Amino acid sequence: MNIEAIARGLCAVASSTTLMAGLLSGSGQPGASGGRDAALDKAIPAAMARASIPGAIVGVWQDGREPYVRAFGVRDTATGQPMTTDLSMRIGSVTKPFTITAILMLADQGKRGAMDVEKESWYVRA
Numbered sequence: 001m002n003i004e005a006i007a008r009g010l011c012a013v014a015s016s017t018t019l020m021a022g023l024l025s026g027s028g029q030p031g032a033s034g035g036r037d038a039a040l041d042k043a044i045p046a047a048m049a050r051a052s053i054p055g056a057i058v059g060v061w062q063d064g065r066e067p068y069v070r071a072f073g074v075r076d077t078a079t080g081q082p083m084t085t086d087l088s089m090r091i092g093s094v095t096k097p098f099t100i101t102a103i104l105m106l107a108d109q110g111k112r113g114a115m116d117v118e119k120e121s122w123y124v125r126a
Contacts (some may be wrong), residue, residue: 057071
């Protein structure tokens, strides 16, 4: 496993998460997608360059706004084939931070449900 590639990927995820949080916390008004889209179109290639990421597919869905779905860079550095929004990509373990963030956001809102467990169930019994 290439440690440098993993570090670049983690840096990219952190950069993307920070970028998205800043851009998405802006105006939530319907029709405000134009400014968001322009900001993302500018920021994503810059973040990719900093993290040495050759290609990415980005999708953002927000209530009251048009979806933002774009492909950036190349899918194959040897051939220069461009990324496209219809590609199937492996995302590995990056879904874990998103899932736990969603769970913690629900907990912060005081919502309880199927994810609730009793403390005793956390332990493995022999």
